[in-house]
Amino acid sequence: MSGVIVVQQQQLSGQQQQAPTAGEGDAPRVVELHTQPPAGRFNGVPKGVILHSSRSGARKTCHEEFEGTAAWNGANPDGLAWNATVGDDEIAIHLGPDEWGWNARRASSQYLAVEFAQPTEAVEVTDGQVRAFCWWLRSHVLPQWPALARNFPTHAEVETRGETGQRDGKSDVFPMGDPRADELRARIAARLDDQSWSV
Numbered sequence: 001m002s003g004v005i006v007v008q009q010q011q012l013s014g015q016q017q018q019a020p021t022a023g024e025g026d027a028p029r030v031v032e033l034h035t036q037p038p039a040g041r042f043n044g045v046p047k048g049v050i051l052h053s054s055r056s057g058a059r060k061t062c063h064e065e066f067e068g069t070a071a072w073n074g075a076n077p078d079g080l081a082w083n084a085t086v087g088d089d090e091i092a093i094h095l096g097p098d099e100w101g102w103n104a105r106r107a108s109s110q111y112l113a114v115e116f117a118q119p120t121e122a123v124e125v126t127d128g129q130v131r132a133f134c135w136w137l138r139s140h141v142l143p144q145w146p147a148l149a150r151n152f153p154t155h156a157e158v159e160t161r162g163e164t165g166q167r168d169g170k171s172d173v174f175p176m177g178d179p180r181a182d183e184l185r186a187r188i189a190a191r192l193d194d195q196s197w198s199v
């Protein structure tokens, strides 16, 4: 076996080790659903992205919850709006990266916001949702706001810190102090640090 062939084989095996599993690196299914007008546009770089979750409370699959939440963007009577609904390797785009909607009272105009499809608090955010969220950041948000901080508070956290200006008892995506919030952010950070995929 020549040295050249050995090198080629090593490269191949290296590629195989780095190769993502099925579906990773691919864009999610994208649905454009601009069904609620923006409440305003950001004057400067948003502080980050508020992580909400939908919590219908019903026994639904992630896809069913995604469909219902995405439709709710245009149907809710309070005019609530968020930038994107995040499903399992699927995402609905509702607002542009320069636009904000009412979703966290006073904090609304300071942050971008997404809704993770999560039927109940007990249901974990899937790897496909992390992929779809990070894809949206890279493809939509960072081109507009390259200096955006990796600041991804949950709705529960911005409320507890007083940023919303009112106590509503929000507990999405996880209750205040729940370690699953940091775990979710660690998965997001790992995905954003992974340069093996592109948009």
Ligand SMILES: [Zn+2]
Binding pocket: 051, 052, 053, 155, 170, 172
């Ligand atoms: Zn929320």
